[in-house]
Amino acid sequence: MSKDLNLSDINYEDLFDRSYQRLLGNGCYNVNLIDAFYRLFMSKSCVIAELFAETNMSAQKTMLHDSLDSMVEFSRTKTITPYLQKLADIHGKGGKQVPLYLFDVWLDSLMETFYQQDPQFTKSEELSWRLVLSPGIVFIKFICAKK
Numbered sequence: 167m168s169k170d171l172n173l174s175d176i177n178y179e180d181l182f183d184r185s186y187q188r189l190l191g192n193g194c195y196n197v198n199l200i201d202a203f204y205r206l207f208m209s210k211s212c213v214i215a216e217l218f219a220e221t222n223m224s225a226q227k228t229m230l231h232d233s234l235d236s237m238v239e240f241s242r243t244k245t246i247t248p249y250l251q252k253l254a255d256i257h258g259k260g261g262k263q264v265p266l267y268l269f270d271v272w273l274d275s276l277m278e279t280f281y282q283q284d285p286q287f288t289k290s291e292e293l294s295w296r297l298v299l300s301p302g303i304v305f306i307k308f309i310c311a312k313k
C-alpha cells in the first residue's frame with residue numbers, strides 16, 4: 167500500500183459530503199463530468215454501447231445527477247422511494263435487463279471519471295463514494311436479479 171493511503175481515522179460521511187460539494191454540489195449539473203462519465207462508461211464494452219443505442223443521451227445525462235442524489239439519500243435513510251424503485255425496474259428484467267457485472271463497471275467508470283476531472287480527488291474520497299453508493303447499487307442489482 168502506498169504511504170498516502172491511510173484509510174483509518176477518517177469520518178467517511180464528512181469526507182463524502184466535502185467531495186460531493188466539490189464535484190456536484192454547486193447547484194447545477196456538472197455537465198463536463200457527466201459527459202466524461204458516459205464517454206468513458208460506453209467505451210468500456212460494446213455491450214454497454216449497444217444498451218444505450220436507442221437512448222436520448224442528453225436527457226439521460228440530466229437524469230444521472232438526480233439518480234446519484236437518490237442513491238445518496240437511500241444510503242442515509244435505507245428507505246426505498248418510488249423513484250429508486252422505478253430506477254431499479256428500468257434496469258431489471260422487465261426493462262433493459264442490464265447484466266449484473268456491468269454495475270461494477272459503472273461504479274469503476276464513475277470513480278475513474280472523478281480522478282480524471284478533479285485533480286484533488288483522493289483514494290479516501292473514492293472509498294467514501296463507494297461506501298455511499300453501494301447500498302443503492304445493491305438494491306438495484308437485487309431487483310435486476312429477481313426472476
Ligand code: HEM
Binds near residue numbers: 234
Ligand atoms: C447504479 C448505477 C446506475 C444508475 C444510478 C443509473 C442511472 C440511470 C438513470 C437515471 C436512467 C434513466 C431512467 C429514466 O428513464 O427515468 C437510466 C437508464 C438506463 N441505464 Fe442506467 N444507471 C445505472 C447503471 C446502469 C448500468 C450498469 C447500465 C449498463 C449498461 C445502465 C444502462 C442503462 C440503460 C440502457 C438505460 C435506459 C436508457 C433509455 O431509456 O434508453 N445503467 N440509468
